[in-house]
Amino acid sequence: MAFLTRNSSLQRAVVSVWRMVCYAFHDWTREMTSARRFVTMTGLVLQGYAFWALFSRSLVWPLSWPSGPALYVSVCVLYMLGYWITNVMLTSEFVRKTQLESDLMAAQQIQRTLQPDKIEQLSGYQLESYYKPFRGVGGDYFDVIDLGGNRTLFALADVSGKGMPAALLASNIQALVRSIAETEPDLPTLANRINRHLIRYTPQDRFATAVFLVLTLDSGELVYVNAGHNPPLIGGSGSTRFLEGTGLPLGLFASAEYQTRVTTMQAGDLLLVFTDGLPDSVSGESPDKRLRDALTGEPTSSLANLKQLVDPVLNEDDITILLVKRVQPDYGDTNMLKLSSG
Numbered sequence: 001m002a003f004l005t006r007n008s009s010l011q012r013a014v015v016s017v018w019r020m021v022c023y024a025f026h027d028w029t030r031e032m033t034s035a036r037r038f039v040t041m042t043g044l045v046l047q048g049y050a051f052w053a054l055f056s057r058s059l060v061w062p063l064s065w066p067s068g069p070a071l072y073v074s075v076c077v078l079y080m081l082g083y084w085i086t087n088v089m090l091t092s093e094f095v096r097k098t099q100l101e102s103d104l105m106a107a108q109q110i111q112r113t114l115q116p117d118k119i120e121q122l123s124g125y126q127l128e129s130y131y132k133p134f135r136g137v138g139g140d141y142f143d144v145i146d147l148g149g150n151r152t153l154f155a156l157a158d159v160s161g162k163g164m165p166a167a168l169l170a171s172n173i174q175a176l177v178r179s180i181a182e183t184e185p186d187l188p189t190l191a192n193r194i195n196r197h198l199i200r201y202t203p204q205d206r207f208a209t210a211v212f213l214v215l216t217l218d219s220g221e222l223v224y225v226n227a228g229h230n231p232p233l234i235g236g237s238g239s240t241r242f243l244e245g246t247g248l249p250l251g252l253f254a255s256a257e258y259q260t261r262v263t264t265m266q267a268g269d270l271l272l273v274f275t276d277g278l279p280d281s282v283s284g285e286s287p288d289k290r291l292r293d294a295l296t297g298e299p300t301s302s303l304a305n306l307k308q309l310v311d312p313v314l315n316e317d318d319i320t321i322l323l324v325k326r327v328q329p330d331y332g333d334t335n336m337l338k339l340s341s342g
Contacts, residue, residue, distance in 0.1 A: 011312050032093060040089040046082025050075050104136045104164070111137050111167055119144050122152060122217055128303045130321040138318035139166025139208075140275050141174050147185050150217045155181075156322060157210035157250075158229065158275040169198075169206055173250075177212075187212050187225040191247060191258040195227075198251030207251035211243070211273060220265040220326055225258050230276050235295035236269035270295055270302060271324040277317035281310045 029037045053059045054075045059066065066074060111133075119127050131140065139159030147153050155177045159166040176194050184190065190212055198207065209229040215222050226232075228249035231242035247258035265271060272295060279287040287309075294305035303323055310319065 015312055029089075029093070032089075036089060036093075040086055043082045043085030043087075043089065046085065047079055048082075050079035050082065053078065107137045107164060107167060111171065115142070116144060120146075122215075124217060124327060125215075126323075126325045126327055128321075128323040130303060130307060130319070132319045133167075134277065134316060134318050135163050137164060137167035138162065139170045140277070140318040140320040141170040142273075142320050142322055143174060143177060144322075145178070145181050147181065147214065151185075152215050152217065153181055153185065154213040154215065154273060154322060154324070155210070156229070156273050156275065156320060157208050158277075158318070158320075159208045160206055162317070165206070169202060169208065172202075173198075173208060173210070185214065187214060187223060187260050188258045191225050191227055191250065192256075195250045195252075195256055195258075196254060199254050202251060207249045209249045209276075213243075213271075213273070215265070215324070220267075220269075222263050222265055222271070223260050224263075225260055227258060230274060230279065232271060232273040233292065233295070234263065234265065234269050234271050235292060236266060240292045240295065265324075265326045267326055269326050271322075272302075272306075273322040273324075274306075275318060275320045277315070277319035278306065278310070278321060280317055281315040281319065283311045283314060 029040050032040065052061075053071070057067075057071065058064050059071070059074055059078075115131055116129075119129060121127060127144070129142065131142070133140070139161060140157070141159070142154075142156040145153040145155065157170065157173050157177075159169045159173070173194060176197060177190065180190050180193055184193075191210070194210070208227075210227045211224060211229040211232060212227075213222055213224040213232070222234075224232075224243055225247065226243055226245045227247045228245055231244050233240050233242050241263070243261070243263065246261055248256040250256075272291070274291075279291065282290050284290055290309055291306070294309060295302055302325075303321065306321055306323075
């Protein structure tokens, strides 16, 4: 364990040093418009030309003009003019990015209210969750919704792309799931309505994979729709089974149809639902096998085992994990579980 901790610390240090090197050689003007970038570069050229004039003792080489004190005054004026132009342009860019960061922080706070920070423990089940956006905000969404009648809906979606656009679409899906599930908890209807909404109101290059599962608590029956998402897996009794896709991703085709499938969680079974950021961050030739092995370890540390699989060097996407384990019923347990964050 100590070796793993040191190795992880070394990886984080390497990543930090690499980022600093990238920042040192990064062109911070490339996000400007062409006109603003030209003006900024003009200021830098003027400063460089001032140093050249001082070195060659002339503003118009090879002519020696001007000479004496006029040369030094001209060099100072030329350098300060270039410095002023560059400083004004970079300062305005800094203010613009600061405003963007402020908007991003506000978006982070809003998105935290859309993700459940507390999950009510279900009688006979243990729930754990983990959410880590790759950037300040992410395109992953998950929710746990009580449908009444001893049934609970687990919803998890992964929007294409990253950052603010993906987060906005994920928030839209969250609102749709909440509103539709309260009136029509039928899973194919839920998937179809969200699919039609995304096709009608979002750009063509935007879509989402999703999985919706309805768990009947007393029987362990699990009805699910998998809309092109990474197959959740159920581990237990020394074996694992995948909940394969039952339809296309949401937002691609208006004619897409979604079917339900049914399975059962036995006592001791563990359901793992995740986004593709998890297997994509697992090193090795068989990430799926390593995920299965992580579930067969100590039951109380399954989430910790999964988090240890994440390689910071490979992590380039949002990561969401939802674990549901069926245990012996305990009707006196009303504890609340806080969302684990990285």
